[in-house]
Amino acid sequence: MSKRRINKIAIIGSGIMGSGIACHFANIGVEVLLLDIVPRELNDKEKAKGLTLEDTIVRNRLVNDALTASIKSKPAPLYHPSFVNRITTGNLEDDIAKVKDVDWIMEVVVERLDIKQQVFEKLEKYRTPGTLITSNTSGIPIKFMNEGRSDDFQKHFCGTHFFNPARYLKLFEIIPGPNTDQEVLDFLNEYGEKFLGKTSVIAKDTPAFIGNRIGIFSIMSLFHTVKDLDLTIEEVDKLSGPVIGRPKSATFRTVDVVGLDTLVHVANGIKENCPKDERNELFVLPDFIDTMMENKWLGSKTGQGFYKKVRKDDGSSEILSLDLNTLEYREKQRAKFATLEMTKTIDKVVDRFKVLVKGKDKAGEFYRKSFAALFAYVSNRIPEITDDLYKIDDAMKAGFGWEHGPFQIWDAIGVEKGIEMMKAEGLEPAAWVNEMIDSGNKSFYSVKNGATYAYDIPKKSQEKIPGQDSFIILDNIRKTAEVFKNSGVVVEDLGDGILNVEFQSKMNTIGGDVLAGLNKAIDLAEKDFAGLVVGNQAANFSVGANIGMIFMMAAEQEYDELNMAIKYFQDTMMRMRYSAIPTVAAPHGMALGGGCELSLHADKVVAAAETYMGLVEFGVGVIPGGGGSKEMALRASDTFKKGDVQLNTLQEYFLTIGMAKVSTSAYEAFDLGVLQKGKDIVVVNKDRQIAVAKQHAKLMADMGYTQPVHRKDVLVLGKQALGMFLVGTDSMEDSNYISEHDMKIANKLAYVMAGGDLSEPTKVSEQYLLDLEREAFLSLCTERKTLERIQHMLTKGKPLRN
Template sequence: MNKKINKVAVLGSGIMGSRIACHFANIGVEVLLLDIAAKELLPEEQAKGLTLDHPLVKNRVVNHALQNAIKTNPSPVYTKKAIAKISTGNFDDDMQKIGTADWIIEVVVENLEIKKKVFEQVEQFRKAGTLVSSNTSGIPIHLMAEGRTEDFKANFCGTHFFNPPRYLRLLEVIPTPDTRPEIVDFLLFYGDKFLGKTTVLCKDTPAFIANRVGVYAIMALLHLVEKLDLTVEEVDKFTGPALGRPKSATFRTSDVVGLDTMIKVSKGLYDNCPDDKAHDLFKLPAYVVKMEENKWLGDKTQQGFYKKTKTADGKTEILALDLKTMEYRPQEKVKSATLELTKPIENVRDRMKVFAAGKDKAAEVFRSSFFGLFEYVSDRIPEISDELFRIDDAMRAGFGWELGPFEVWDAVGITDSLEGMKTYGHEAAPWVHEMLAAGNTSFYKVEDGIKKYYDIPSKSYQALPGAGSFIILDNIRAAKTVWKNSGASIIDLGDGILNVEFHSKMNTIGGDTLQAINRAIDLAEKEYRGLVIGNDGANFSAGANVGMIFMMAVEQDWDELNMAVRSFQNTSMRIRYSSIPVVVAPHHLALGGGCEFSLHADHVQLNAETYMGLVEFGVGLIPGGGGSKEFALRASDEYKEDQIVQNVLKDRFLTVAMAKVSTSAEEAFELGYLQKDKYSVSMNGSRLIADAKAKAIELADAGYTKPVPRKDIRVLGKQGLGIVYAGANTMYSGHYISEHDKKISEKLGYVMCGGDLSAPTEVTEQYLLDLEREVFLSLCGERKTLERIQSIVTKGKPLRN
């Protein structure tokens, strides 16, 4: 379908509406955000002599909502510049402006009659063929289209974003019987490609897919609390990161989202799903009823399952709710033998069997909740979805689970779990038994690098939709790895492109990682066309292995440390000066060395959610893998004859000295980590490796030639050092930085200024790398630097000393 979205109208500016508007602005779409006109004057408006007809009054609701959204943390916008894409107005004066929109999204209050009235207005002004959708989370989609024209119905659909829309990847698309199939296909594609969403096709059933399954899982746990005598802390410990769930787990997540939201959805499911086998499970436990009565709804009411207080000495303390006494008490430590057994297991799939076989309370919670969940999701097909993978997609993208229910079931073992399910009073749906009887022992399998799911109607395995658009390293690693060591693998992506994948903890960079990158460049220069450095881990890279640096520094093995730093620098330089194009593909954390590799790439293909920065100051060091050199080089390229060059140096210096980390890909550009025309953004992280490969091919096809090392880097010497030293001294005198911070600042300035040269001079990259390495090693000999590194290594916390 050849349709473009240049302008979106969002009707309703509440928490969801304002943030949906922000996310469209993030991708460069013009947004019209409308809401009701204010009906009465505020005292301050009266004092200013304003009337109800004044635009500031009429648009007060929408403008306040948008400003509140912008102030939230984390921010709904990639950069403040995105806000300029949003214009505001009110339903009374500005509804006619929706006639220029390509997509109209209704996000008003969850009331069918109010929504119908809004759509009556929409129909007066929308142009024929314009997309219209509702962001409802519970009202049947087909009911909202009743009484509308045939063109409206044909272009109308449910589009359920999850909050916050920027960060939660799920977009549920819910067509009605009248929705044109090409509209559905377009929304699934647009949401994926441009909004960065996992788009899931849903049926028009209560709560659609994610909330139907997710709220079932939460309610099952809430009832399990009484059955197994669980505490709030135990539930969150047992259902958190070890299980592949968010750190906020169950009860903390409920506090953040708001207990009232979960209560509303569960009551809706209780009322609207009378034939659901789990119907009684959607009834609230007594302690939740009591919390609702007390208005203990979470963060929005300052207390829920947890409550933040101050101790007698003024320290913040977070108390936990005792679900028996309904009183708050200090949190208790939770111990579990099963959790201890899962700690050394990196792959979350491999932890599932450990949970299933455990003997303690954590394992009992796993079996009690998951055996019921297995039954529930198998029974929901074909009620809520014809395909099992859509349920997994919805739970990963909407609830932040690393594995969906069917993926967990595969990890535990379908056959092994059936007897256990019966022991706990659960039975898999008949189609599961039929699948096993036919010799199909898993819901998913990988063939020729393509992940396939078990398709129930055809009783065969089918490729996941869009498989050709994604390169999932998990699916090709076994067959396509051409070389590997303990820290990284080299994988053949096809079409003459190699990929280096890190697989250390947090993808930290050590000697084995550097060896893999150099080996990959050697191979690519001889037999291939290009190289991608990217992975499917939770983060691209948290930076260099500081534990290794600490050990060498403590043992005063300066020759070994010098060699390690030189190896890091040489690897960064090989990334830039190899004879093949190197594309670095960062996502989420790209810190320290991960950032330095990006700085030296021919092109950076990064996910929109990339948090990039040179953060070495936090451990008492300066960037030592070419980062300090590179910022001096980029400052040099920005110097102009008619400007005060020290100001350019100062801006570059402060980015490193303040360890600034971008909150998005676009902010990484604003901070100077990315260069114009040398980076591209993949909105959908699932497309990142494929996009990076395509860019490497594009560079190779364009006749890539090896760059020439720079010998013309202008450094300011003492002329620049004066401003660096003066600034550091002022900050120290004002007690903004410590004495050690001052020392690190001066040493960074020394490198970026090219040393204490008497006048501005042109130097080579190698000259600056040598200075960078010299300063890095000298700081490794400082006691306070070692204290900072030790704090990070042993406690995971930065130390300011």
Template sequence: MMNRHIKKVAILGSGVMGSRIACHFANVGCEVLLLDILPKEPNDTEKSKGLTLESKAVRNRIVNEALQFALTSNPSPIYRKSFASRIQTGNFEDDMAKIAEVDWIIEVVIERLDIKQQVFANVEKFRKPGTLISTNTSGIPIHLMLDGRSEDFKKHFAGTHFFNPPRYLPLLEIIPTKETAPEIIDFYMSFGSKILGKKTVLCKDTPAFIANRVGVYSIMALFHTVEEMDLTIEEVDKLTGPVLGRPKSATFRTCDVVGLDTLVHVANGLKENCPNDEENALFEVPSFVQKMVDNNWLGSKTKQGFFKKTTDTDGKKVYLALNLKTMEYEPSKKVSFPTLELTKAIDDLEQRTKMLFMGMDKAGEFYRKTFGGLFAYVTNRIPEISDDLYKIDDALKAGFGWELGPFETWDILGFKQGKELVEKAGKKLPAWVDEMEASGFTAFYKTENGKRLYYNQQSKSYEIIPGTENLVSLQALRASNKVWGNSDTTLVDLGDGILNLEFHTKMNTIGGGVIEGINKSIELAEKEYKGLVISNTGANFSAGANVGMIFMMAAEQDYDELNFAVKTFQDTMMRVRYSNIPVIVAPHNMALGGGCELSMHSDKVVAHAELYMGLVEFGVGLIPGGGGSKEFAKRFSEELKEGDIKINRLRERFLSIGQAKVSTSAYEAFDLGYLRTGTDEVVVSREYQLTRAKAAALELANKGYIAPKREKNITVLGQEGLGIIYVGANSMKSGHYMSEHDQVISEKLGWVMCGGDLSENTLVSEQYLLDLERKAFVELCQQRKTLERLESLVKSGKILRN
């Protein structure tokens, strides 16, 4: 098979999906040609400027406005603002010929078969043979689009269904037709996962493919359960949100975001196109949903759906929820169930899930009822929508943000209990489940030799999940390869002499147990291994130091104890930096405060592209105290070049911490100074991140790793820098941009970064800066306003500005 390289991509259609898919291809380094239709005539603004339909600005208005709207939306579809320059815009009439130069053409126009066929007929005029061509349809059968197309077109064509927003939702469904060449299917699967960072799932050309078929079934089943069990929409969202390992938007808020019209459209399509589906009747739209559609209460796009945001007479925001019986909006109510209260303290999702199903209240009943139906539904979809059960789990996890797929949940509950739930729900299981049990198999997944296996109902045996053969998986290694652990951390042997330390505290915060884990893992690695990776499978890498612990010590005025705790943290970070083995940190999502400091002291960071990294201590009235302030002073010194305008450079570095800036992607973390150009790297695939981090540790070890020397020649600016920082802080305070207390913190940070009150530029050691940093940190903890900020965060989770 010849090598295929994707340098340039054409996206046809610049709507919500098209413009955002264009941004994601730009994110990974591709050049993008984004095209859309011509407007029918100039608008009033254009006419007032004397522009006509011949003017380029008018001809490209639709595409340019769509792209601008995407680029200014929040959260941003682009990793770094400058990446938008990789996207060129145009229109179907003037620029279609340019698709002859691209490597892949993706159609993202309106969901109408006739329009898609017109676009493809036009594409055939200009597409060069061998170019990939795909459609982002979410519902139209893929094979119907091939009418009248050439053999070469058919061979290279497939469905590539991205989920919105394409940057953040990892699912990419690949739907080949009978005509798609096998090597082309393989290419789509591989490029999607390695380069675009997606969870690629191979689907059959069945209505709504995999994720939406099961996801929409799940939502429609819930609509009916709400009526049967007399539940409110707030109750259902509480039961189907984070407690179950699902997004905060849960069920009804998700419907509002997606749009009720879209949901009804898919449900109607399934009702019509799946006559043999045993749950066909469930796709009937309930009367309350139909009424909402008739009223144009479609969700976020019409400013009201199941929820509505409004303001009261005092101008305060009020959240209203729809009462499904009266169809009136009422103030949203807090919800509580005894079962949920019992599981509050359980962080481990598997343990919590078991408890939820044991509940003797309405919540427990709800879980048993809904999952009985779900287990039956997914087993009956094999082999209709997929030959393999793991694809159904993968699609729901990556497309709907579920942490556990249906088959994984069933495994947690136990095979027998899952079957009982199905029977109680009055549903039937397919023959293959009974055959599986008769053969003595009572789990859908198992791990063996560090690999995850699934039950293949065709071969009636366990097989490695395809595509994971060469991936390093903590989930698969944890049970068999544990080397050491305490209540907050686990040390796992990844093979080839590399260890992995993972945290499992709440939000992966760093307290005494994690510090012990870091020191122990370095000690063990130095004795018997080649290197260490620090990574975990939590929702976030680390939300930083344990603020509650700092607050307690500060509130009790136990300053010696606090000083000792900060010194222990600093010493641990320095141990990471100067150990005799390479230490690689692989952060993802939030890496704040101490999580950021840990990354900054590693030999190399292998970051996931979705990285929200920052030194945010300022918000709780402190400065970074785990080596972060020192590290910024050190990096400032390393960046100083002859003739550099030192003060501008110092200001940039100072503001990253002083404004508690958090990167919106790993690429932005380089701009803010948290990641190092030339040393640290970014991986777009979360699934591949640990494999790459392990390889990076081995590369450094096999080169012959020598620990770096402790830094003694760091240039600090002393009074020259302090003057600038003090003047800057004073003017910010005078202009009411910061409070008096913010000014105090700014001056403390400046004191550390400039090396204190030195009369000239001076060379100092790292230890000198660490001592200054720790002293400033402890002094700030003695300030009443810092205590108030710490207390606010600990008790309410809110940042206080005082």
């Protein structure tokens, strides 16, 4: 990698996209200069204050308003509210000279070539030679943008296309111009992966690049299929959502969120600029889209699109759906298909495709038609939009949130079966697909020695996909590196003396088999290895303990067994902390309840930036019982300072549990005390997480890891703290802020975190606190209202307030 450093970036244009990108650079610690135009007239507020167009506050109004709106938007663009301090705002007249001091200038202004060219002309006067300069365009050819610019500008210029919202969508398309230096492309490719946490894909300078070209085709193809098969929008969203590994918003809800006008703009661009595209006619808008555009039914931003939220007479709200035949809104209808019922027992999405395309009902027909169209289209886009098939898959997964890219789905169905489906629809794959099969290659991908290989069309052979060396892909090593397996976990050898234990239960819940697997992994590591990582690459790290198992035992009043089960959980967490080898937890996505407790007890946490972590047990009517309540009391004790109001510190930790607080990023988890500054670290690119966790486990082992000594010095405050907590919960119940049962749970937690009703502050052991915690947990499991809460969570998937 070149010696370039990005310490400071200038972002030109502060709209939704510009502000979002600015926030994400601030997320990774880069200083940001965000510039926009100067307003041409005063608004009413400014007139009332007697301001003039010369006042700085007026001149920077557009940029400051845009950034404020971005920061308030949901989901939050910043990992932590304080990161906004890394962004400085200004305008393109007073502050443009400051671009001479930045390492990268990114233009994110309106999608009009003439305006972009004017901006570049202005910027070139102040840009320091050698500075990167890129455009976040979603479709204007790069070759037109740098016309008339200097050689140095053209060498350092290319397209860098982020997807909205920039923090959450992982695709980062890099589009070279005619004269872009290879060094610039290589740098941006690595920078995107390593620092921005993105999937970097180098695309060709073709309309809509890779992600939008395939993504918009897929949506337009569905628009036409809806009419052909006479499907409702609910049916299409059911068929094109999580069942095939796509986001919950599926097709029509996604269009509502993105905005119908945005979709139409890109579709029209492809229609006009790709006359040789064999499916050009598919980009013609169906009549219902034309009508919706005329009516300004653009989706969420106009209050109605394919769906519309309305208030009922009783004050409640309901969501109506658009009938595509009458173009009138009606009540939502439930969508049900026999084919989908057949996949209910198939947990892995990739294993469902074969079943779905065999369906005998309308769903089966839908899948055969839509996959046939998609497969034919992507095969014909090579080499037009990219030379490499895996780049198309990467773009769809990272930009549109698909779990599997088109070629991976095609592999899952079978390459020859895919061709057969195409022929039934009167479609043909590109010639290279038949050549691939004739050469003896029956799939697009293969795995060898833990690495993924993809079919290389010019070489006519499977070649290793570059850039994998900094990743560990558990799917690729599981079969060859397996050391132990039971129904709940797989333990893999990551090499260099480090084991990994990967949960395999539904939603990675922690039950008896997972605990047995964790203990076995620690046994194996202590005997023959140097360290242990607890990590997986599923959608979530772990949603917590298996509450179904707790419910069964509690409902049948098997309290001895339940006591043993809780003790087993506690003992396993304590083994994570007090084993002879270093343990590293690698949480990502949801790390709730028991998943959070496991992380609390590891020697170190290597968290993905997108980690939503917290002790949420109050939602099911209990307190954290796997060491979480004990650990928060211990952490409070460790932060007591001399002369500090110790009660206030303890109260903060108490409220973290009592209010079931969940961080909205790993950085927020430090504020909650569930991650610890100076010990735990954050990784922006989730794909690198297991590899980084392994490095830290190895480093701790190499530096001479010593088994910790059990703690007997936890300072608890006894009656003094208990009294304060009980008064607080009592007044909250009096003012109807919490229910009677909430008060009962909070008082049990108070008893544990105060260390019981000791007459004075006392130093106690962790085991003392664990026993109190277990006793409280058990007693709450005997309460009818707790069982109602657990049952509600199991059946409805959300907390019950009773």
